[in-house]
Amino acid sequence: MAESMTVGRYLVRRLEQCGLKHVFGIPGDYVLGFYELLLGSSMGVVGTCTEAGAAFAADAYARVNGLGAVCITYCVGGLNTINAVAGAYAEKSPLVVISGSPAMRRRVRSPLLHHRVKDFNTQALIFEQVTAATAVLNDPARAPAQIDQALAACLRTKRPVYIELPTDVCDRPCAKPARLDVSSPPSDKASLGEAVAEAAQMLRRARRPVILAGVEIHRFGLQDLLLDLVDKSGYPVAATLLGKSVISERHPQYLGIYEGAMGREEVRRAVESADCVLILGAFMTDINLGVFTAHLDVSRTINATSEQIAIKHHHFDGVQLGDFLRGLIRQLPRSRRRQKKAPAVSARPYTPRKSRPITVRRFFARMNEFLEDDFVVISDIGDSLFGAADLTIHRRTEFISPAYYTSMGFGIPAALGAQIRDRRLRPIVFVGDGAFQMTGMELSTIVRCGLNPIVFVLNNRGYTTERFIQDGPFNDIHEWSYQAVTQVLRGGQGLEVRTEGDLECSLAQARTHLGSFSIVNVHLDPYDKSDALVRLASRLANQ
Structure with a gap:
């Protein structure tokens, strides 16, 4: 029946x-x-x-x-x-x-x-x-x-x-499902045609165009269209922090993360000196814009999002972002020019000094060499995010972080969610000690589900970002033995790092420990910081 x-x-x-x-x-x-x-x-x-x-x-x-x-x-x-x-x-x-x-x-x-x-x-x-x-x-x-x-x-x-x-509606009878239509409404043809024509003309006239790609390219499944546009046009492409890994960071035309004065100087210069910036699916937030240190002249920008297309001061409504991208790809000529990409962030190989205390800069320099193709990088908020911004993500859409809303406590549960969905991806989690204390017990769920993320706890005994904005004892937290959480959970592998030599040993053990999670307690000086954090904190303190 x-x-x-x-x-x-x-x-x-x-x-x-x-x-x-x-x-x-x-x-x-x-x-x-x-x-x-x-x-x-x-x-x-x-x-x-x-x-x-x-x-x-x-x-x-x-x-x-x-x-x-x-x-x-x-x-x-x-x-x-x-x-x-x-x-x-x-x-x-x-x-x-x-x-x-x-x-x-x-x-x-x-x-x-x-x-x-x-x-x-x-x-x-x-x-x-x-x-x-x-x-x-x-x-x-x-x-x-x-x-x-x-x-x-x-x-x-x-x-x-x-x-x-x-509760009493759950088991009440109702109609059976019919066809479910979740497609977006079609673009307004007139608005789409005008927007594409005006944008294409502006790009054809430009001598130094650049693409700035944001997170909506991922959310709306437009990565292949972005790649087609980049390959056909020959334009260099940068990404926002929230949009990091929206395109493979090994692509020959990829510049890096653009975040105003917070980012690498060569990326900032490449974007801000462009005579036409094609912004695609980006949130123009304070963090994405380096706490408003970005300098993007509206008269030189085409800003296309899922909600509106803005070309200089002209605004077009009723245009789907995917349709706009397809229109540009059709109208722009194929170019043989290929812009020179920005130099990689780690130009020299990392050589460990065994007895040297580990620092934030050296830690992330080593992480850049540790990453593999099957890793998905998850960064919580704080220096775990800012330090990870310059990591080279091997494949597209394999960097996850709440880089706009910036809620602490995202990292550990996010590892659970990401690997539950795709067990072929091994999460590499960067989380501050403060954020870990908020939601770290989801490692218990990770044990129960048989997952194997590698968790790096950046242990600087407090909230480092806030220390550089306004120092005080209110930024300090009680230090846990993070590597010992495995005893409470009856699962996982706990490791501890104080020196660069310790880090080498821990990475070797974590890489080969596949049956459950590894947690690495990375001891850092409370006032150690990434270059990006120094720039960010300086801006926030002066607001």
């Missing part, structure tokens, strides 16, 4: 159809019925230590997979995810938040139900501020359309959506 369709089963079916293979979360009494449906589906359920960890993991999963999902209970679970969901919204990561909620029939008889805050709409109203769409499924007849609209919004905008499922 055919299984009847219910609201809960409808949601499960749609998630499967959208390409979801796993759901992260923590169960609670208001969502147990839906968890039971998940167990009977094709999707794996990954339980985490905290709801925040689940949301960060689902965010990273979405960045690799194209869609992620977190499933939690009402308020006490959902509100714990708000920070991570806000980060996903800010950085355009397509994340579905599924929350159980009290039964509709019980709300009338017993209004003071556990987990309620102000009223039964409180959580949904909060999520409205950090999602592209919210759907409260209180009517089984309307639920299928609400689910479809929310998922379409998630996939079109690449931003989180919120779906709330009351």
